[in-house]
Every structure is written in C-alpha cells, then in structure tokens.
Amino acid sequence: MTENTPNSTATVKRRLLGRILDSDLFYDFSRRPIIILSAILTLAIILAAAFAPWIAPHTPFDPSSLNLMDGFTPPMAPNAFTGNVYLMGTDSQGRDIFSAILYGARISLLVGFAAVAFAAILGITLGLIAGYKGGWVDTLIMRIADVQLSFPAILVALLIFGITKSLIPSEMQEQAAIYxxxxxxxxxxxxxYARTVRSSTLAEKNKEYVQAARLFGVSSFRILGRHILPNVMGPVLVIGTIGLALAIILESTLSFLGVGVPATQPSLGTLIRVGNEFLFSGEWWITLFPGITLLLLALSVNLLGDWLRDALNPRLR
Amino acid sequence: MTEPLLSVRDLVVEFPKRKTRLTALDHVTFDIYPGEILGMVGESGAGKSLTGAAIIGLLEPPGHIAAGEIWLKEQRIDKLPYEQMRRLRGKRIAMIFQDPLTSLNPILTIADQLIETLQTHLPLSDKDARARAIQLLDEVGIPAASKRIDDYPHQFSGGMRQRVVIALALAGEPELIIADEPTTALDVSVQAQIIDVLKRMCHDYGTAVMLVTHDMGVIAEACDRVAVMYAGRIAEIGDVRQIVKDPQHPYTQGLMGSIPSLTERVDRLVQIPGSMPRLDAIPAGCAFNPRCTQQFDRCKQQRPDLIKTKKGQVACWLYDGESS
Amino acid sequence: MSSDLLLEVKNLSCHFDVSKPWLNRLIEREPQRFLTAVDNVSFNINRGETFALVGESGSGKSTIAKLIVDLIHPSSGQILFDGLSLRETQGETFKTLRRRIQMIFQDPFASLNPRWRVGDIIAEPIDAFGLAKGQGEVSKRVETLLDKVGLSGRDQHKYPHEFSGGQRQRIAIARALSAQPDFLVCDEPTSALDVSVQAQILNLMQDLQDEFGLTYLFISHDLSVVKHMANRIGVLYLGSMVENSESDQLFKQPAHPYTRMLLDAIPDHEMSGRRRKQVTGEIPSPIDPPSGCTFHPRCEFANTKCTQERPKIHEINGSFVSCWASAENRISISS
Incomplete structure (x- = not known):
C-alpha cells in the first residue's frame, strides 16, 4: 500500500490548485468579465493599501514632511510656488491626496475586515448555539437579534460607539478609537450571521451524520465544531463578502459624521469629510478622489459578494 | 398488428457540460400501442424518467433532443413549437408525477382544477363540467365525490390525492398517459389500490400508459409489456410475463434475481457486481459489459442494437444468431 | 445460534408534543396535543438473530430505532441491553454500552459528513472510543474495515461525493463496525438504493453478521426484504405492535388482520399467481387515532368490542397477536 499513502504536501498543494482551477466556481468566474474586473480592483486596492508605506510617494501624516506652500495643488498640475506635481493634487496642508488615499484605504479595510471577523465570529457562535440547543437559549438569542434588527445598523453603531467611548478615559480615546x-x-x-448559521444548523443537526456522531458519544462541542461548522460556512462566506462592503461604508459614514477614527489617522471617510469643506471653494479633488476610491472598493466587493451568492446557490444555476 | 400510438425512434438526449456532452439517452427505440400499458423499468439514472420528459417536451435545459424522432400517430412531436406542444399536453398526452402535491395547486379546490382542465380540452358548460368532474372523482374511487370536490388538496390523504391526479390526467381524455413513479411516495397498502385504479381507468377509457418505475412489483402488477433500461439505453423489451419469468438480457436476469422472493427461501440473493456507470464513464461497446458474467470480446468493442428474438427484443450479442 | 436474550424492550411508549406554542394555545383556547408515535411496545431480541420491525408510515418503526440507540428519550418503558439501560448507566459501563449499540441509517447521502474524508469518517468511532493507539494503527484498522465491506484501502483518502449510493452505504456500515458493536440497528438500510445494489448490501450484511456474530434490529417497510433477512418479525400499526412471530410462521399463517392485509398488498413481482384480497382504506392520523383497536375501521372482523376496548396480547402457535377477533376465534387461521 506504500504507493497509496498520503503524498507530500507539495503534491497535495498542486492538487488543491488543480481542484480550484477545475471547479465549477472557477469556471463560472472565468466567464464573467465584470466579476473578474471586480476581483482585480478589490485585490489591487487591498494590495496598495497593505503596501502603502512602500508605494506612497509621501508620508502624508508626518507633519515634518509637509510643506504648506504645496497646499491646494490641483491634480497633475505644477504648484505655483514650488513647481511640485501631484497625481491627485494636495489638500490645504500640502498633503499628497494619492498617498493619503492609500493610507486611508488601509484604515478603512483594516476596520472593515476586523469588524466583519468580529461580527462573524460572534454571529456564528451564537447562531450555532441557538440552532443546536434550541429551547429558551434559542428564543433568547433570536429575540435579541430581532430587537437589534428593528433599529438601523448605523443607529446601533452610533449608540455602541457613544457608550463605549464614554467608558474609556479621555487620554486613551485617541488610541482606542479604531478598536x-x-x-x-x-x-x-x-x-x-447568527440568523443564517442558525437556520443552516437547524437543517444540519437533524442529518444522519450528526446523529451517528452522537452514537459515538462525541461531545456537543465537538459536533458543533467539527461536523456542523464546516457545513454551514458556505452562506457565511457570502454574507461576509457583502458584509465587508457594508462595514467599509458604515465606517466611512461614521468617520464622515466625525465620530469615527481621529483626524490623525484618517480613513477614506475622514478624507471625504475633510475635503467636503473645500468642495464649494473649487478644490474638488480633495474629496472626489477618496470618494471614487470608496465607491470602487465598495462596488467591486459587493459585486463579488453577489456573484458568490448566486454561484454557490445551486437553484439559481 | 395495429399501428403504434407512440413511436420513438433512435432518440438521443444530450446534456452539454462545460467540457463534454453527456449522452443521457442513447438511441432509444420503442413503440406504445393503443390501450396498452408499457412499463419502463430501470435503476436510478438509467434514463427512464428522462424518456418520459423527452416525449412530453419537458426536458430540463440544457438537456435537449439531439437526434431521433418521436411520432404520435401521424404527427411528429419532437420538433413541435412550444405553443403547439403545450396544447398537446393534457389533451393528447397527460402526465402523472411521483408526488401528487406538485401536480395539484394548493390554493385551488379540486373542483376549480378539474373543471378548468375539462373545459380547456372539451366543449363543456360549467354545469356539465362539474357533473363530469364529480363522475370522474367517483370513478377513481373518491368516496362522497360530490361533497369532496369542493375541498382543497391538503384536505386529502396521499392516496386520495394521487386518485385526484389520475382523474385530472384523464379529464382531457388523452390517448397516452405518462406516469412517472406514480406509487413510489405511497405506502404499500395504498400503492396496490392506486395501481388498481390506474389499470381500471385506463382500460375503461382505452388510454395507453407509459409507466415509469423502479419497482418490479408495480411492473408485474400493471404492465402488458416492459422495456428495461440501462445507462440510457434499452436493454430488453418484451411481454411482462417473459421479462419476469424468462428474462433474456444478463442485466435483466441479474435484476430479477436480486429481488428477494416471497415464495421461496434463498440463502443468498443474486447480485450484479459493481454499479451502473455514471453518464460520463459509459464503457465502449455494450454498456453492461464490465458487470456482465457472460461477456466476450465483441461486447467490449461493438454496441449491440435491439435484436428481435423469438421471445422479444434484446440488446445483447449472446442472441446475435437467433434473430428472427 | 445461541438463544440467550440480548435486548429487552418493555412497555415502551413515546409521545411527541405537537401542540401549538403556548401563547397561541392560550389565545385560541386549544388543549395540548400529543402524537403517540410508540404505544406500549414490548419485544425481545436474542443474541445473533435478526429481528425485523415492519410497518407503513406512522407506524413508529423509526421512532423505536431512535429510542433504542437513545437518540430520543421514551415517555415510559424500558430498554435493557444485556440487562443494562443506556439511560441508567454511567462512566465506563455507559461508554462500553454506548459502543456496543450502533446504527445504520436510511439515507447514505445524509449519513456521511460531506466535508470529511472517508478515512476520517470511519476513524471517528475508533478515536471516540479509544479503540486504537496512534495514527498508524487507526489507519490500518480503517483499511481492514474498508476491505471487509468490499471497498479498497485507498478509498480512505476520498470524499463521500466520489462514491455511489451503494458504496456510501458500505462506508456507513464500515463506520458502524469500527466501534466493534455487537448490536446494529438498521433503519431502512436499503430503501434508498436500487434493487441490484440492495441485493449487494443485504448479502454483505448477512456475511458480516456471520463473521462478527452481530445481532440486527432490521427496520423496513418492504416485506420481501424482511422475509429474506429476519428470523423474527414484529408488525407495527400506528405505534402498536399488532403481531410478533417467527418469520416463516408470519408468512405462512398471518394471525392479525393487518398482517394479512399487508401481505395482500405486496405486488406479486414473481407473477407466481399468489392469491390476494383487495386492499382498502388508508392509515389514520396518529395524532387522533381510532378508539379501541386502532385497526378497527379497516378491519372486516371488527365488532363493537374492537371499537371500544384495546386488545390484549395473546399467544397462538408461538405468535404474539394483539387482536380481539383472533383471541375470540372469530377468524380462522388458514394459510
């Protein structure tokens, strides 16, 4: 049986790549130019944000590197005093907008991913427990969820933001703001996440493979983690992708309203807010470019999420 | 012999996949004569339901008829435009499905559905249609039909619903009914009653039936002739008695032997080794050859067509010399 | 075959609460409603034999299966396995008892976790019960089991979707066997399979029974399968056991009118010309079953006593029958 024993990790990896390239999902993907474009755009923005310190021509939030004389330089035109040219112009402080966007997208994406991860972990855990245990635990969790759903997300976020901030001493607020x-x-x-995972769990827990595991005396914890969780992750992936776009937009909205990240670490939303003040005095570029970036990012992530949902749903195919 | 009512000639149904084309029905040829019940038997994936769907024009895309002809008397029906096919359905060919709930509209009463079907196909006044509907329900064995006709489908039990479906199928007085596993979802004691109703009604109305089922018991109870399907092809066609008592094709022989007997005690069931090939891995030559105990070289190379023997028709090289 | 007792089921009952939520009940002034899935069922299974439960939908046969393996809990009654009850033992005794009773499920497409490799699926009980030490020994055991059920050792690296229904059922059997049980509850193990595959699985189950000395509780709606497999048969109707006899006896001289009706309902697939009576009626709802003997509305021998009093179990020719007409000799026992 030696020739059949598990192969080295290299061949396993090669096989995995082969499986992905051969999958129906990839085939569907390869036939949709808009989705490919979305994926490329998303990936490009994520990479650019991740490597911002290496890519950005300037370090926009280091006050010592700023020259006030460069302020309000329009895009692709030499500054009247210094002659410097900036791809997307500069703001009132002489900050390079392009660099600011790269750093801003970094904050936006960081907050987006972390928020989605946090929401997903919390939602999946509660959904699994509610679906598997049933009874009053289920009722309690799901009623809380219902109550929360009856308020707009932004209101809930503002409320939690306000309460949490008031609990933190003022000298730490600046650092803690992102968290x-x-x-x-x-x-x-x-x-x-909780609702979706709960309903999938309800379906999965009555399947015979879960009953079989119970006959082997496998603990509920293990059944949830090893059996049910992997089988309910499909829909979570879809919600997570669409949720990323929503989280980025929510973060930008909060920052635009001035309750998000502090101006010393501006996200895309903060940049838009700051630029907004100059919109009517003719310096349109300060707010337009961050706005376009946010739009493209949210749109392409959303398109990817929609596509995933349709592609993974067998009834629509 | 009389002219066949339905004549299927070299029917090929294909499902295009992204790299290949799956041939789900491969040169299927058979006839159904007026008033007879033809059984289509085979295991899941053999193509028996697909044959019914192809005849009535309800193949699920991307499946399509790639070759062959289907004739209903003098009319060729495999290339009919959608609108003409729709008019033909219910009027000349009716369909009965496995789950009676899917063929009944849950928000309409039985009267609504039966009367509408009757009036679509026959020139009847409201009053006459209702009377005819009650008569039909009575004939399929629904007690107190004149009262129950105003009930909704969910107020009927599974067996009663399937009786209603049979009444609906017969409403347009079709020449052919395609019944796809009509008793599979029912309990044994109800199953026998439904087979009886189907047999009696079709006999009374002179309707021919193509009865698709995996259950040899249903076949033996109801059918006049049987076609055995394997991997999208017909393995054998013959008189029901011959198929049950004296099957010719090695596959049919194995199939019959694998059913536990009620009359005699056997220690071990006959078993066919392996399982039916997937549509993307049908072997060359005879599709059954890797599982066949009597196969020889020719079976691996050349596909056998249906050969007429003294008993029936069989697609097997063992009978090559015997054609009559 | 030794004839000592392995499983003892005593006065087993199971009710399910099928009422609406309490608030709706309060507002609509409706009482609580119960579904009697299993009603005072008793039977014994001897070591090494195959006991079959047959019945149509709503007969409670699958509920009994789940009760015996303790997936659901009885409303009353006892299930003793070698004199011990899963519900009353603890610690090591419980673990051993748990291991000895395993189950094969109906749907081989739902009984295997689609995200696990076959090897991991079969190894799950081995790990859970600590039956082998080290990865190498576990893997060897999995290979032996795969071989026993007619698959190859290299199949352990594949996923369930790469197998046909019959092969999946073989994997499910291998998994049940890997716990080294001596009692297997088989809940319609072949009803999702094609006949030719069914024959393979039934033959395999018989071979394994001989090899490992297994005892089976075989649950099916198919009387011809049951006749082939079982030594003893219990016939269920609406949660009650109406007849419990030796297999041959049941088919030769069915004592209960329902058993006779079931036999008459089986299609004559061999065209043997077996004589049969027309079957009538359908199974009533188990939520609101008929009074007295639940079979009386469909029974040609029913009289007023049958409509009022529940029949008691009595013995004729080694069969246990629950029928007034039979107890009072109102039906002739003939073949």
Missing part, C-alpha cells in the same frame, strides 16, 4: 469603531460596527452586524 471602539471595530467593536461598534461588529456588534451592529452580527445578527445576519
């Missing part, structure tokens, strides 16, 4: 933001967005968004 508070992640927490409030995450807490406002777990319901979707």
């Amino acid at each position: 508070v933001l992640i927490l409030s967005i995450g807490l406002s968004d777990w319901v979707q």
